[in-house]
Amino acid sequence: MGQIYTVAITGLGKRGKVHADVFHRVGRFKVVGLSDVDKSKYEDAAALCGNPPFFEDTAEMLKATKPDVFCFCTPPSIRLPLIKLGVEAGVKLIAYEKPMATSMNEAIEIRNLLRSAGVKSVLSHQRKYNVQFQKCKEVVDSGALGRIHTIYATGTGWMMHLATHLADYMRWFNGEAEAEWVVGMAVGRGKLTDNHPSPDYLAGFVQFANGVRGIIEVGDLAPDVPEVDYWWRKVRFIIQGTEGFAEVHVGDGWRAVTKSRGWEGSAEGTWDADHEQVPYIQDIALWLDGVKHHPCDGESAYKDQEIMCALMRSAVQRRRIDIPLGPDEPELEALSRVLPE
Numbered sequence: 001m002g003q004i005y006t007v008a009i010t011g012l013g014k015r016g017k018v019h020a021d022v023f024h025r026v027g028r029f030k031v032v033g034l035s036d037v038d039k040s041k042y043e044d045a046a047a048l049c050g051n052p053p054f055f056e057d058t059a060e061m062l063k064a065t066k067p068d069v070f071c072f073c074t075p076p077s078i079r080l081p082l083i084k085l086g087v088e089a090g091v092k093l094i095a096y097e098k099p100m101a102t103s104m105n106e107a108i109e110i111r112n113l114l115r116s117a118g119v120k121s122v123l124s125h126q127r128k129y130n131v132q133f134q135k136c137k138e139v140v141d142s143g144a145l146g147r148i149h150t151i152y153a154t155g156t157g158w159m160m161h162l163a164t165h166l167a168d169y170m171r172w173f174n175g176e177a178e179a180e181w182v183v184g185m186a187v188g189r190g191k192l193t194d195n196h197p198s199p200d201y202l203a204g205f206v207q208f209a210n211g212v213r214g215i216i217e218v219g220d221l222a223p224d225v226p227e228v229d230y231w232w233r234k235v236r237f238i239i240q241g242t243e244g245f246a247e248v249h250v251g252d253g254w255r256a257v258t259k260s261r262g263w264e265g266s267a268e269g270t271w272d273a274d275h276e277q278v279p280y281i282q283d284i285a286l287w288l289d290g291v292k293h294h295p296c297d298g299e300s301a302y303k304d305q306e307i308m309c310a311l312m313r314s315a316v317q318r319r320r321i322d323i324p325l326g327p328d329e330p331e332l333e334a335l336s337r338v339l340p341e
Helices: 012-025 039-048 058-065 080-088 104-117 129-144 159-175 271-288 298-317 331-338
Strands: 003-010 029-035 070-071 093-096 120-122 148-155 179-187 201-208 213-219 235-241 246-249 252-258 262-268
Touching: 003 012, 003 058, 012 039, 012 070, 012 271, 029 058, 029 179, 029 213, 039 070, 039 262, 070 080, 070 129, 070 262, 080 104, 093 271, 120 271, 120 298, 129 159, 129 246, 129 252, 129 262, 148 159, 159 213, 159 298, 179 298, 201 298, 213 246, 235 331, 298 331
Parallel strands: 003 029, 003 070, 070 093, 093 120, 148 213
Antiparallel strands: 148 235, 179 201, 201 213, 235 246, 246 252, 252 262
């Protein structure tokens, strides 16, 4: 079974309940505290994870429980203060929702803080655990596509929900090659006041060091994925090479056509906690054990954040943006300044 690690969770909405449930179910963790600004959410979450005590204040919870893992599931505007609380409490690992931050400035501060404290972090880029993503990755890694030259990622949800997901799986399919530069554009102010603030549409190109070109579209002008009924799952990745292509959808299936293997694929795909959240949390335990590095670690999420923020900077500055990024005007503030009414 291995060592049992303790977990304290802040934020008991939909994702917080998923974390509470799965941390409890996998058998490697004990949930020792729950916290939320709305106490009415406590009972439902507590019933999923052994009825740990409720705390009105996160700092109080961390001081009282001294957990190995601090998990928070909050809107993206609330990141740095909770990271600071976790570091000050001496936790071993912080698990939180994507994206890493709402700006590159905050992401830089978060990464520096975690690095200097030696605290591990993971973010919820867990879709790649689903069977259709694993099958597609097997084809890509087999070499059957020949020399990969283009990876296309699109989603009809808005940027702050989906852009780092798209960047993360694009990088994953591309062997974690480093992004060198981006050129981006943005349209629409409607979602700037959302609790996941975003332009209505963000698109652009990502040049990788290994020669692969990435193409990203996210938001209301992104193309439909007619194979998928539910709009939130209308996410598509296409990996093109000199010998064929592979394609995968969120919540649906995958397919590939290559010279050496012919047609292969399945119309079925997974999109649920048992197929993605369970292995994601099991891998947290294995990373704490020192057995396996987590594929959704914070250093990888930082690179996803860079791609998203570079696309926004390019849209504002109307030029190519080179990576890595340094501090600059917060990207959403800059977009709010320049996007037409």
